[in-house]
Amino acid sequence: MSELTIQRPVIFVWVVVTLMLTACAGPWNTAPDRLSGPQWSITPPEGWMHLSTQESEMLSKDGPYLEYILLQSRPLAQRFRHTKQKLNAGMLPHEAARLITDNMRTDPLIRQFRLLASEPAMVGGHDGFRLTYTYKDPSGVEIKTIYCGVILPDRFFNLRYTATQRHYFEKELPAFNQVVESLRFVLN
Amino acid sequence: MTPPYRYVAAWMMATLVWAAPLYALDAVAASNQTPRLWRLAAQEQAMLEQRGVVLHEASLSSYLQTVAGRLWEQVSTDLNAPAINVVVDTRMEAYAYPNGYFFLSTGILNQIENEDQLAMIIAHEMVHYVRQHTAVLYDHFQMSIHSTGLSYADQGQRDGGLAMKLKIDAAERQADDEGLVILKAAGYCETEVLSLMSNLLNSMLDQGGGEAVGQLENRIKTMKSLIGQARDSVSCTSAPVGSHVFFLNRIAPALLANAQSALTCGDWNQADRSISKYLVLNPEDARAYYLQGEVLRRRNNGDGKNQCMESYKKALKIDPEFPLAHRALGELYFKAGRFQTAKPYFEAFLSLAPQDDAREYIKGYLRQCQN
Known part of the structure; x- marks a missing residue:
C-alpha cells in the first residue's frame, strides 16, 4: 500500500516533467553536417544526435546521461543561476573563468567540485579559457567536464563537454576537441 | 525496510x-x-x-x-x-x-x-x-x-x-x-x-x-x-562594549570565511558587512584588505578602480609578499593599458605564487606587456 501511494505522485511528476521538456524543446534528430547560430557555427561529430532548445544546442552520441556537448550563446547581462556575479565585456579571460567556477561552487546540487585545470585557450580564434573539472551529481555519479568560454562584445559563448568520468569521458573527448577546432564566429 | x-x-x-x-x-x-x-x-x-x-x-x-x-x-x-x-x-x-x-x-x-x-x-x-x-x-x-x-x-x-x-x-x-x-x-x-x-x-x-x-x-x-519588554530595541547593561569586541575576536575566522563565501555568491552587501566587522578588529590583515578590494571591484563591475586599488595597496603595505594583491593590481593596470606598470606586479605574483590556478593566464598577460 505504501509503495503504491508513494509511487503514484512520482510517476505523475515524471510524466509532467517529460511533457514540459517535450513542449519546450523539439525532439532529438541526427546532427546536421554543420550547425550554426546567428554568430557561430560548428561541425558536429558524425553520427551524433542533436537537440535544440531556446537557450542552447545539445549534442550526444549515447544519451545525455552518459555524455553530451552543450553550446550556449547568452547575453552578457543574463544572470547566472547560483552566483549573483555578472559578466562584463571588460573582463579578462581568467576573471570570466573564475565567475564560472564560482557559479559551480555555489550550486547546491553539485558535490565534491574539483577544479583540475584552468587555462587560457583560443576559442574560435578569440582569447578565452578552458576549465577542466569533476564533480558528483545528486546520485553520486562522478562527472567530468571541459568548459571552454569566451567573452564576445555583447555575449558570452561557451562550449562544454560533460560525461561520466568512467568509460565515456575519454572515449568521446577527441570528438569534442574536433568540435572546438571547428568553431567559427561571425561577428560584426 | x-x-x-x-x-x-x-x-x-x-x-x-x-x-x-x-x-x-x-x-x-x-x-x-x-x-x-x-x-x-x-x-x-x-x-x-x-x-x-x-x-x-x-x-x-x-x-x-x-x-x-x-x-x-x-x-x-x-x-x-x-x-x-x-x-x-x-x-x-x-x-x-x-x-x-x-x-x-x-x-x-x-x-x-x-x-x-x-x-x-x-x-x-x-x-x-x-x-x-x-x-x-x-x-x-x-x-x-x-x-x-x-x-x-x-x-x-x-x-x-x-x-x-x-x-x-x-x-x-x-x-x-x-x-x-x-x-x-x-x-x-x-x-x-x-x-x-x-x-x-x-x-x-x-x-x-x-x-x-x-x-x-x-x-x-x-x-x-x-x-516582559515592549520596546523595539533593548540593550542589556550586562553586555558592555568590551564583550562585543571580545565576541568579534572569537568569531573572526567565521567572518573572514563568510566574506569569502559571500564574494563567491556575489552577495556584495554581506561580504562588505563581514569584512568591515573583521577589519575593525584586525586592521593589520593583508588578506582582509585584499577581500575588501575584491568586493569593491566586482560589485562595480570593474568601475570604481580607485577605491579597490587603495584596498589592494593597503594589503601590500601590510604584507609586501601577499601575491593576490599583486595580481589584482597587475590586472587593473593591464586592463587600463598601462602595461609597464602592470608588469612588475605580474612578475611579483608569479614569483610569489608559482602554483596558483591563474598562473598560465598571468604569464600570457605578461607576454603581452613585454610585446
Whole structure:
C-alpha cells in the first residue's frame, strides 16, 4: 500500500516533467553536417544526435546521461543561476573563468567540485579559457567536464563537454576537441 | 525496510534540518527510529565534510563549545553534550541534528553582535535536541500514515500543510520558551535576544522578505511578552562594549570565511558587512584588505578602480609578499593599458605564487606587456 501511494505522485511528476521538456524543446534528430547560430557555427561529430532548445544546442552520441556537448550563446547581462556575479565585456579571460567556477561552487546540487585545470585557450580564434573539472551529481555519479568560454562584445559563448568520468569521458573527448577546432564566429 | 520508507526518512531529515520545522512534544520521547535517524544525520554530516564547507578553526570551535558547555550545565538530560560546528554558508541558519551535532552558518554568525545572542541561538537548538523534536515528528507522521492510509506526500498536503505548520510553530515556541530559561539560568542577558531577532528580521527584509518574515515577527512578539519588554530595541547593561569586541575576536575566522563565501555568491552587501566587522578588529590583515578590494571591484563591475586599488595597496603595505594583491593590481593596470606598470606586479605574483590556478593566464598577460 505504501509503495503504491508513494509511487503514484512520482510517476505523475515524471510524466509532467517529460511533457514540459517535450513542449519546450523539439525532439532529438541526427546532427546536421554543420550547425550554426546567428554568430557561430560548428561541425558536429558524425553520427551524433542533436537537440535544440531556446537557450542552447545539445549534442550526444549515447544519451545525455552518459555524455553530451552543450553550446550556449547568452547575453552578457543574463544572470547566472547560483552566483549573483555578472559578466562584463571588460573582463579578462581568467576573471570570466573564475565567475564560472564560482557559479559551480555555489550550486547546491553539485558535490565534491574539483577544479583540475584552468587555462587560457583560443576559442574560435578569440582569447578565452578552458576549465577542466569533476564533480558528483545528486546520485553520486562522478562527472567530468571541459568548459571552454569566451567573452564576445555583447555575449558570452561557451562550449562544454560533460560525461561520466568512467568509460565515456575519454572515449568521446577527441570528438569534442574536433568540435572546438571547428568553431567559427561571425561577428560584426 | 522498503525503499519508500527510506525516502520518507530522508525527506523528513531534509525538511527538518534545512527548513527547521520541529515538532513539539510535552515530554522527551525516544523514537523507535532514533538509531536510524542518527545514522542519517551522520551521513548528512559526512556529506557536509566532503563538500568542504565545515569550518575547522580550533580557537572558534573551542569558544563555541565553551558557550555551549555553560548552557548545557543548566540542562538535565542523559543525552551527550552537543558538538557545535560552523558551516560556511551565507544563509542565516542554525540547526540541530538528532544526534547532537549543531551547525551554525557563518551567515548567522555574521548577524550576531555578542555572546548573549550566540547563547540564545545555541540554547534554542539545545531544546530541539533535548526534546528530540526530529524523531518525534518523524514518529508522528509515520503513525499518521498507518492510521489514515494516506501516502506521505498526501499527508504533507492535507489541510494545505496546516497541521504540519502548527506543529512546527509549537516546536519553535517551545524552543524559544525553554531556550530563554536555559539562557537566564546560565547567567546570560535575555534582552539581547530582542536585538538579535530584530537584526535577523532586518536582514531578511533586506534579502526580499518571504514567508519567514511573518513567522519571525510573531516570534518577536511572543519573545517580548516572555521577557516582559515592549520596546523595539533593548540593550542589556550586562553586555558592555568590551564583550562585543571580545565576541568579534572569537568569531573572526567565521567572518573572514563568510566574506569569502559571500564574494563567491556575489552577495556584495554581506561580504562588505563581514569584512568591515573583521577589519575593525584586525586592521593589520593583508588578506582582509585584499577581500575588501575584491568586493569593491566586482560589485562595480570593474568601475570604481580607485577605491579597490587603495584596498589592494593597503594589503601590500601590510604584507609586501601577499601575491593576490599583486595580481589584482597587475590586472587593473593591464586592463587600463598601462602595461609597464602592470608588469612588475605580474612578475611579483608569479614569483610569489608559482602554483596558483591563474598562473598560465598571468604569464600570457605578461607576454603581452613585454610585446
